[in-house]
Amino acid sequence: MAYEAALAGGVGLAREAGLGWEAVAWRLPGPTTDSRLREGEEVTRYCSEVLTSQHGYLSNPGYPHYYPGDLNCSWHIRVDEGQRLRIRVHDLSVRGVRQGTAGCTDFLRVAEGRRLLSLDCGDLERPLVLTSRGPEVTVTLWGEGQPLYPHRGTLVQYTAVGCPSPSPPRDGYSVHRNATHAHFSCCVNFVFADTLKKDRLLRCVDGHGWNDSLPRQCIDVRILMEFANATVRRILEQNLVTPRPEVRPVLQRGGSMFVDTILPSIIMVVLILGNCVIVAIIMKYRKRDRPTPPSRELVDLSEPDPDSV
Structure with missing residues (x-):
């Protein structure tokens, strides 16, 4: 009751002073x-x-x-x-x-x-x-x-x-994250500079930190292949990191016998057979439409025999 009385008295004072509920409340003990x-x-x-x-x-x-x-x-x-x-x-x-x-x-x-x-x-x-x-x-x-x-x-x-999620590197992205692991990957034609690999898997240790660091950015493979030494280029080739070409590659004919010989022959045979079938159908319908010649008996009846006259 004393607390409520103090609250009521404080409200009256606050209203007179033009203050709100917050100002009244913070004056009360607690x-x-x-x-x-x-x-x-x-x-x-x-x-x-x-x-x-x-x-x-x-x-x-x-x-x-x-x-x-x-x-x-x-x-x-x-x-x-x-x-x-x-x-x-x-x-x-x-x-x-x-x-x-x-x-x-x-x-x-x-x-x-x-x-x-x-x-x-x-x-x-x-x-x-x-x-x-x-x-x-x-x-x-x-x-x-x-x-x-x-x-x-x-x-x-x-x-x-649990371990806080690291920020994805520049030119990279987060693939998957759960309570125990975090998977990051670089974009196409990019790798991590310290490992020369495209992917990195981090493991959460005791729920406090990761077992490895994550670089801030990925590096362009084409730059490494052009300016790095032979050892770096060999490692990139071993890791199967091959840069994607800038232009669309031109399709070249291969040496397959099926593509070069057998397939065209099959297509030619199918076309020839198809043409033969079409010609046979046309000839059949033409024979049906040809007019039938008049019989000899009808001609003899239409012309009188001179010996019979």
Whole structure:
């Protein structure tokens, strides 16, 4: 009750001075967060943020003095592919299950897509540690009712677990990345200068670092073949790295007997047979259309015999 009275009195003073809720809340006493934060760490206090750093803290506006009771405050945390997220809830103080209700009206929810990692309300007695399966997690502080509640809200720390993804080299790209390996490749006609190879496979060691370095850029094979010494050129040939020609190659006839002799003969025979069939069909239809000559009997009947007269 004393806290609510102080809040009401502070609101009156703030209204007279033209200040808002934030100014009132920070005048009220509350627990400090210095013991929970590393030196020099910054806390994300704005809602609806997308966080992509490897490590950080987040809290609701007004922490540790109040939390908004009519605000859906959420944060989407995303790290590199192949990594996981470790979520540590250092502090949670919101309204608990009220009398006559079946569940929490105000709560902190941690979810990985549709997979629920945690759903809590009330006061947290000890830090809660959660670990995701993938690289993305959504943290939501949900409140209903009046604009402000005299509770601290929440303080959450997130840390990426696993090796961070190196940036792809210039004239190269990332082929595949998972929790244990990362595969990079150079573009066509480019290789890594230190190995003279097109591909490089990195292995994550103990979830902290990679077993090998990744150069910042790939080098053009054509430059190496023109200016490098004989040893480098021999290594490139052994690695089967052959530059693609600048112009389209001219197709040349090979020495295949089938292509040069047999195939043309087959085509000629097919054409000749086809022509013979066509000629036979034409001749058949011409014979059908030729007129039939009159019979001799009809001629004899049309001309009278002179001896019979």
